[in-house]
Structure formats: structure tokens, C-alpha cells
Amino acid sequence: MNNNKIWLSSPHMGGSEQIYVTEAFDTNWVAPLGPNVKGFEADISKFLTNQDEIYAAALTSGTAALH
Secondary structure, three states: OOOOOOOOOOOOOOHHHHHHHHHHHHHOOOOOOOHHHHHHHHHHHHHHHOOOOOOOOOOOOHHHHHO
16 A cells, blocks of 8 residues: 655745744643734734724634534
């Protein structure tokens, strides 16, 4: 049997990713919430709608979005 893996995409980690991952573990904000997620949701909401009263929700998966 052939056990070669077929990668869908190779990961790319720039300098910022390692900083944010380390910060998330150091501050215990590993769950799908926290100041970075809240800031991301606010930025996406403003980018997409240019309005403060529209809210965007960052979810962990497409399945979570369907629920």
C-alpha cells in the first residue's frame, strides 16, 4: 500500500503568525474568542458594510456557521 501523503497546500508562516500564536498561549486566549477575534470581527464588519451597527461573527468552521 502506498502511504505517501498528498498535501492540499503547504503551510506558510511569516513572522507575525508565530508572535500571535505565542501571545494567544501566553494570555490563555486559545478559545475562539478574545481581543484579537473581537478586533477582527469589527474590522471585517466595517470593511464589508462601512457601518458600525452591522456585526460580523468569526466562527471556528463552516459547520459552526450552519448551526
